[in-house]
Amino acid sequence: MALLEFTKISKHFGGLQVIKDFTFEVNQGEIVSIIGPNGAGKTTVFNLITGIYTPDEGDIRFEGKSLLGLEPHQICQRGIARTFQLLRLFLNMSVRENVMSAAYPRTHSNLAQIIFRTPGFRKEEDRIRTLAEEKLGFFGNRLNGTFDQPVYSLPYANRRQVEMARAMATEPKILLLDEPAAGMNPNETQEITQLIGELRARGGYTILVIEHDMQVVEGISDRVIALDYGEKIAEGTYHDVATNERVIEAYLGRQHATRAK
């Protein structure tokens, strides 16, 4: 049984069909990339999985149990965490607090314990503080010494890593990364490619990633799914998909596709 099963999902907004009869699955320990031109519906897939949108048809199952009807925070508690394409960090909170905030579902102190600062509360607080530092530590030197700074003072590339650390702090089984290399320079892109590999190797996460940068996709993916106008047009290894005629057509237009042939 696959970890995440996305079965025959359709979704439309008004007259616009964004996802059409789309089926795929992600197995435990895999890194799967979703590629496709702008507006293909990639981010919508993430929004459907995380419960921000409800599908018109079809079923989404995680560890064999349906996610339909659950609220986003419940889905997160099941073990699915994501990052956002345009970053949605809590800008006025410190780096550490951003990551600690995501430990909310894994903590249980009640109001009375918090107000009276009971030993149990302090212990829990220490635990998630260590957890946050551990997750931030994953990114090596980049974030060192910035833990107490507000996020708005951080450069873009570092913010991306804070957002990843935040997602990791929810202790997910699968990480959904929405264009982790967007807006990065070649060096940083290189770095992120390595990092995603390490996330699986050291962190043990299963990863579903949306990415535009084909170098990144090539570097990380076990499997690639290509999406165009909400429909799956190809699936397979990077090589299979990158040479697929329909994929080239979707990216470059029909003329190029025939020429490439």
Added chain:
Amino acid sequence: MSASQLSLSGRMSGVIERWNALPIATRFFGLLVAAATIPFLTSNDYVIRIAGNVCLFAALAVALNVVVGYAGLLDLGFIAFYGIGAYLYAILSSDQFGIHWPSWLTLPFIALLGVVFGLLLGSPSLRLLGDYLAIVTLGFGLVFAQLALTLDRVELPWQEGVVINVTGGTNGIVKLDPLSLFGFQLSNVTHYFYALLIWLGIVLIIVHHLNQSRMGRAWRSMGEDALAAETMGMPTRRLKLLAFSCGAAIAGVTGAIFAAWQQSVFPQNFSTDVLITLYAMMVLGGISNLGGAALGAVVLSVVPELLRSPELARAIFYATLTLGLLLFSKPRRNGPIILISVIILGFLLRWIVQAAAPDLLTPPTIKVAAESISSAFDRASQQFGILVQGWILFLKDPLLPGNIAFVILIPALLGLSRMKAGVLKLILTIPAIYLLIFVWETRFAAEPAVTRLLLVGGLLVVLMIFRPNGLLGKRKIEIV
């Protein structure tokens, strides 16, 4: 001059730095103890009453901060919770229904009902955000105000002809029992000041602890980006209700203490004006900063009181003007230049008018009445007033010229603020400042009662221009 200024401001910032370096508990208890000495420094009930008011408003502003500052919910019905607490106390501790509950029972009960009302307002508003939430909560506040006014004649549907007076309408509920806690009955202003100070301390500790916990982090996350918070596993609906309830419980108990202190409740104690004042305090202090909310309460409770006395108002005006010029002029040396030029300009104008049309002028209106002078400060400020009125063009018939000057002043100041720095701006600033003083002396100083709130408003505008995030705020909004 500028060297001594620099060292002064350097020393100031050194003190502030050292203060900020202290642990938060030390700072908190230090301020609390300092505030607790107020009744020992003065036996003037009026001063202690203002201090009590500061504590009351600070507690409310801190509670409002949980809802608006942390959780990001624009709650305009907040004042209703304060009112509900006060009215509940009145009903449970007066002859209105002949109920006289002991305080140790009433206060927790009101806190509990605050939670219930918080949920009541919160539940239908769960799906609302921003402006929409503001409108619904504003409606809630108005409904409360209407009910307080009209629930003096409630007819029971099952008992004909029986009319029950619940809230007392415009007459309110009077002759409330005083608070009585741990066998100690609160009977005078000083007692209530200490009760409110202790309550403010408790509120600050509770809210600070909440803020530094999973709950506070979740609230602030939600305030920053509700969707991201929800996606990161935080149950935003429950968190919203919790924020509403926390704010409501604190506001309710504060209202109860207020009612007991005043020994009466009236609908106008809970009007929209009070709500706006509270918001002003919170914004002035710096949203989502607890010390800021308390500081805002201090400034906005104390300043309007200070401005009640014309002498004090004058002292504040000139002190602010001089300090403002000296500290904020760029480059620094412009401050003294402007100041001296304005003084010279004043003498020059007066000399000209004296020579040309001496009939227009009038001697200073301030009369030195020996028996009314109580302190060195009063004497000095009166002397200063006479000096100023002998310097500026103090006209026999100041009303019309004052009004005209006022109308010219506003566009002049606006124009100046848009000008590029340079010699021209420097030169034009001089008559503008003179005009400002002229307007002050002819219009404002003459009618402190009328212009008091105008001045508070002006002060707010100036403070918010210099510190757009509030006095202690550090928040930054980034548009992506």
